[in-house]
Amino acid sequence: MSLPRELSFPVVELHGSPFERGRQHGAAVPERVARSVALYRTQLERRGVGAERLKALAMAMAPAITRYDPDYFEEMKGIAAGAQVALEDIIVINCRTEMMFGHAELKPTSDEPDDGCTGLIVLPEASANGRLLHAHNWDWREECVDTGIVVRMARDNGPDLLMFTEAGSLARLGMNSAGVSLTGNFLTSNLDYKRPADVPLVLVRRKMLEADNICNAMKVLWASTRFCSNNLMLAQAEGEAVDLECAPDEIFWITPQNGVLVHANHWMCPVARTKLQDKGLAANPDSIYRQRRTEAALARAAGRIDWDIIKAALADELPKPDGVLRSPKPASFASISATVATTLMEPASGVMWIARKPYESRHFVEYRL
Known part of the structure; x- marks a missing residue:
């Protein structure tokens, strides 16, 4: 049906x-x-x-x-x-x-919404069902509720893919049949857009999703050069995860604490904070408390984190409309910024659940590899 x-x-x-x-x-x-x-x-x-x-x-x-x-x-x-x-x-x-x-000729837009997002990974030892749980809120333009698609790709030369992305795009987030899962969050720094455009972020994400394990996915990232900053949350179903904060010229990493990894939209690695200027917090200071509130929600359920707890953490609306879950609000050029979708992934099971317009309905639809 x-x-x-x-x-x-x-x-x-x-x-x-x-x-x-x-x-x-x-x-x-x-x-x-x-x-x-x-x-x-x-x-x-x-x-x-x-x-x-x-x-x-x-x-x-x-x-x-x-x-x-x-x-x-x-x-x-x-x-x-x-x-x-x-x-x-x-x-x-x-x-x-x-x-x-990334182009100097573009008219400046002080209220242009960034591709926000709050992401999290729970390792098997911290989850109630003993499986790795990977989840993500995609904060972007509300119009994308009608451009989103789920792609199921059969491949002859590598793992099959299950991805959630924008129609016309090669990748956004997802997982593969080898147990690799990937989500991404917007980051900015003072080093962005200073060098000639090289590999688009979408293509790096896609190639990482094609990797047969987390190690080879990281090798893909280290072999790339970037035009701008980006954060990537990468996991392996059997029980490993890393957060990769990518500047144009360097990659910083964070590993799980107590089996949990959370990232919003500001630089978290202490080394990155000493080397880079965070250009995103002036427009998106909510990232600071989104990070803390999501971490706190998971810490309260330490060792027994299940999908209900994760759903509740990603549905936190305080302070509305600027919570972890973003309700629609006007953005530049009469567009609306909101949480387009909440995605849950259990790569060991090959299952993804997505709630479309989660600020209206928390109904999660199941998709399988």
Whole structure:
């Protein structure tokens, strides 16, 4: 029985060659791809980037994408063909952080919402069911409730993938059949956007999700160079996790304490704090108490953390609308910032649960590898 549209995200099944996978993606959800295109075109246009300049900026990213992995560029071509949109629009979706924040010619936007998020990982020894639990609130534009999709990808040369992402995008968060899981959080520093654009964050995330274990996923990250900062929470189902705070030129790490790892949107590693200027807290000081409140909620259930406790921690609304769970509020260019989705992952079981618009409904829909 199909689920009501207002509760679930569409599942897109992908297999075959890179281009064919992309074509299947675009053809399965063309209306959602079109919404993604419209969202980011509109944001860039309102920041002074017209259609021709957008195309030029997007296609300037093509060589970096191809250098990193030509299969990814083929997959983007396939999405464009399947959804019948321009290739530059698919590049923009996959390079949206670099495109929206990384060009000096863009008009400044003091109230532009960052891709926020609160993430957590509970190791097996701290969980009630003895399995690793990985969860995440995605805070971004409310419009993305109608661009989100779940991708299930069968691969011949590596683990199969189950991902939650924006239509048109190659990755956001997810897990694979080898037990690797990954989520990401927005970070900023004084070193961002100072070097030529290199590997888009989306592609690094995708390649990490293709790794056959946590070690090789980290090797992917250390082999990449970045245009801007980002935080990545990485886990292995059998019982390992690490938080990786990525500056453009360096990676800092945090490991679980008492079997628990939590990260919001400010630098936590003491070494990073001494070396970098955090540029995000002025706009998002809520990150400080989101971090503390989530840690405290899990600490109160030490050694017996279950999904109900995690759901409650990620549904903490104090102070509304700026809690761990963000209720919709106006953002720049008449858009709305909110928690788009809450995602729960149990990689050992190959199961993901997602609540769409969790500020309205805490109904979690199950998706399986």
